[in-house]
Amino acid sequence: MPPPELVDSHCHLDFPAFAGELDAVVARARAAGVRRMVTIATTLPAAPGVAAIAEAHEGIFFAAGVHPMHAADHPPLALDDLLALAAHPKMVGIGETGLDFHYTAESAAAQEASLRLHVEAARRTGLPLIVHARAADAEIARILSEEHAAGAFGGVMHCFSSGRELAETAVGLGFYLSMSGIAAFPKSQALREIFAAAPLDRILVETDAPYLAPPPHRGKRCEPAHTALTAAVGAQLFGLGAPEFAAATTANFDRLFAKAAAA
Template sequence: MTPEIVDSHCHLDFPDFDGEVEAIIARARAAGVTRMVHICTRIANEPKARALAETHEGVFFTFGLHPMSVGKEVPLSLDQLLAVARHPKMVGIGETGLDYHYTPDSKDAQQASLRLHIEAAQITGLPLIIHARDADDDMARILTEGYRAAPYACVMHCFSSGAGLARAALDLGFYLSMSGIAAFPKSHDLRAIFAAAPLDRILVETDSPYLAPPPFRGKRNEPAYAAHTAKVGAEIFGLSYADFAAATSANFDRLFTRAAARADAA
């Protein structure tokens, strides 16, 4: 049997997938990707994210405001986050974070938004999904300050930052998520960061439709391709594919407890 794995971060409502969602989910399941977390990054897209999760078994959703949209959209309120978080298939807070590469002008607003999402994670007990780009120092500081005020769970999505931020996150008990970037031939330093991390803190994701791993690099990514990234992850940790798939699936269940509870009840 094909080992089961989880795509912990994908964007099924992006235009790249219009009219193909059913086929994409079917291909994912055929590849062993039996569970997927659809990440909602804009307030207006929440109804579609909710509908995707309600329609498809094994598909869950999160809700938040992407840092690159902060300053361009009406700010997300704590009450909005908490209201959506009551949905049984809403399993995480975000994607939130800091992006100083593409949107440095809104850094102050991004930091305020990040703190609001942290508060929602603290209140709900749902894990925080973090996007970090060219903001390692501020990211480590804000995540640490928030955790010291009240602990919360967190995953550093599509981790591709430096070793310092990785260590800061791991020291807080957070998780690092491995995307197709880790499978790129020149990503030696990134693979070394993952290799130095505890196996029980690693997740796998596609971030589809972006960042397809080899042999699909440069093409549209989709949840089925999580298997290709997981094969590289198995090599990094010196494990069989089946063992790495089992380990990262167990990690997912430990972090995304609401999704795990639903699987247990099925």
């Protein structure tokens, strides 16, 4: 019996960790049931390379934006640049954007301005916003709430590992929570409880490859095939079999990433 079909909703296939091995990495993902992937450009100069990966592979899509850790060390982001990229038939999301106060708190103002600009791009294009949050739960909740009140947009809290309050705020705004390998770490019980308390129809799975490999690969290079390992943990949390959880998260992906679903 073939493995259930899954989607890796967030990975970084252009990163050097995959250089020279991408075809083999994609083949392993497909063998594990991961038929579709979204590869993310973390700066606009990286977008053409990421787009080329998507163009070269069936079932691979891309998103583009400026990662919050780069918000202050790259040229100011222009809304028109994001809108122009969004016209590409395989660009299906805006970001990743967000706030990271763990490593780059000194650029908080630049990060917030960048996040709000990405929100506007999501509004104008109808593409989902892909949000990175680290050590900034209250600030992320405030900004997303303010922006949502000014005009609706959809999105996902990528690699969600924040607290219950941000999870509840995000879900209340219509956002999805994406489960990465962190949810499979032994010490992540509190995080697993947050996911288990969330509505099943708001859950996605991802790898953030090449980072955050789930057990038994922790500490090694992560790749999209490992989506299946995280999905197995998710299935247990929701009391489902692997096929049922895969079907639910795939339907969620198609609902949020409607451009990919229509491709």
